Amino acid sequence: MAGSPERKWTTLRKIAPTPEPSPAEEPSISSEIAVAHVEPTEEESEGPASILIAHSVASTTRLIRETLESFTEARVYTTADPLRAFELALQRRYTLFFLAMQVGELSGPMLYELISKAYASERGPRLLPPGVVFVREKDDPKLPDALTRDVRVKDVLSKPIRIERLLESVRGVLEVKDPTARG
Numbered sequence: 001m002a003g004s005p006e007r008k009w010t011t012l013r014k015i016a017p018t019p020e021p022s023p024a025e026e027p028s029i030s031s032e033i034a035v036a037h038v039e040p041t042e043e044e045s046e047g048p049a050s051i052l053i054a055h056s057v058a059s060t061t062r063l064i065r066e067t068l069e070s071f072t073e074a075r076v077y078t079t080a081d082p083l084r085a086f087e088l089a090l091q092r093r094y095t096l097f098f099l100a101m102q103v104g105e106l107s108g109p110m111l112y113e114l115i116s117k118a119y120a121s122e123r124g125p126r127l128l129p130p131g132v133v134f135v136r137e138k139d140d141p142k143l144p145d146a147l148t149r150d151v152r153v154k155d156v157l158s159k160p161i162r163i164e165r166l167l168e169s170v171r172g173v174l175e176v177k178d179p180t181a182r183g
Contacts, residue, residue, distance in 0.1 A: 047075075049094075049096070050074065050077065050092055050093065051094060051096045051098065052088055052089060054085035054100060055098065055135055056080040056102075060159070063161060064098055064135070064161070067166050071167055072174045082106040082111050086114060093130075096132070096133065097133070098133050099111055099112055101143070112152075130152075131154040132153055133153075133155045135159070136157065137159055154173060
């Protein structure tokens with residue numbers, strides 16, 4: 001791939017001890033969790049915003065993705081797996097995260113805290129994690145007061161999600177297009 005950024009692999013943690021690979025072999029991803037750190041290209045740093053949605057309910061993910069793609073210029077990436085969400089968060093610079101209160105076996109606030117710590121520990125200039133919007137199911141516990149007052153938490157959306165409320169939650173971070181304007 002011509003013009004693609006060079007990937008630098010960093011091991012997060014070893015799951016099981018493995019023998020050192022020979023110089024001709026690539027390290028086995030099954031024996032360790034690896035994340036590619038990709039420096040943003042000019043296109044990514046000046047292009048449309050990137051948003052990551054980590055939610056296990058497909059209909060909710062689809063509503064958020066299609067709303068954001070229709071009313072903003074953002075690129076939207078989705079996953080239902082918390083480990084994949086963590087990997088994606090470290091591979092690209094995102095403008096905003098949408099996280100379920102419970103993503104698989106991991107709570108959304110815990111996933112966001114792990115991502116924030118990973119951003120803070122990266123080599124080079126200290127990176128601030130992007131803002132987050134939490135999505136609550138009807139039976140999810142309320143977000144702790146300390147977290148709702150956190151400046152990084154842009155909003156907490158409770159289901160059923162209204163499109164107007166969703167767009168209002170991103171208005172301070174993304175430019176929302178007028179749906180009646182013809183262009």
